[in-house]
Amino acid sequence: MKIRARRFTALPYIISTLKNTPPTDDCIVWPFGTNSKGYGSISIGNGKRDYVHRIACAIANGPIPEGLDVLHSCDNPPCFNPRHLKPGACEDNILDASLKGRMTHRDGEGRNKHTNQLRESIRTTYAHISSPKLALILGIPASSIRNIRNRIYAGPKRKKKVYSPEIVELVTITKRDVSSYILCDQLNMPASSIRNLRNRAREKATA
Numbered sequence: 001m002k003i004r005a006r007r008f009t010a011l012p013y014i015i016s017t018l019k020n021t022p023p024t025d026d027c028i029v030w031p032f033g034t035n036s037k038g039y040g041s042i043s044i045g046n047g048k049r050d051y052v053h054r055i056a057c058a059i060a061n062g063p064i065p066e067g068l069d070v071l072h073s074c075d076n077p078p079c080f081n082p083r084h085l086k087p088g089a090c091e092d093n094i095l096d097a098s099l100k101g102r103m104t105h106r107d108g109e110g111r112n113k114h115t116n117q118l119r120e121s122i123r124t125t126y127a128h129i130s131s132p133k134l135a136l137i138l139g140i141p142a143s144s145i146r147n148i149r150n151r152i153y154a155g156p157k158r159k160k161k162v163y164s165p166e167i168v169e170l171v172t173i174t175k176r177d178v179s180s181y182i183l184c185d186q187l188n189m190p191a192s193s194i195r196n197l198r199n200r201a202r203e204k205a206t207a
Helices: 007-020 052-061 090-099 116-123 131-138 142-149 165-174 180-187 191-206
Strands: 041-045 048-051 068-072 085-089 104-106 112-114
Touching (some): 007 041, 007 052, 041 052, 048 052, 052 068, 052 085, 116 142, 180 191
Antiparallel strands (some): 068 085
16 A cells, blocks of 8 residues: 655655665556656645655756656656656657557557547647657657547447358349348348449449
């Protein structure tokens, strides 16, 4: 069970841990509460909060330039080892996450699918970046970014039904004079599919 960080002990804990922990390439993991993305977060007064890894980076390397994020080389959100942290532009952070596969994954048909983390980041963290610019960084269409921001999602593509040559011949030749509404019950297939097969046969015959 995680321990909730107290306001008056959190910052001294960070300073003490960084001071007393021997230099290591292993992660130094924040043992207290984290946000939904796994990052340690503490109060810094006046109703404001900041990320633990940002504070650790600033303690070790000096103030973080305004507008820059802090990137994890270890890709471990609760880690606050300064050796794993470096300031970087928001675009660098997005590209780093994309290259590490946190933003998209491939489905069974090889198409890119956007993760929930990517959708949330596009709407919040990266909301200030224009769709065309973000599209260049992530390598996805700007239209997809606009759809995500507008919460417009395309449903899964329906696979085209392929009928056997025997069914096609039966529908278009042998019983072409039988109503599609009658034939659909006999063949257990949609009447619209019967009409489509017949239309394609007529188009092919007149081509």
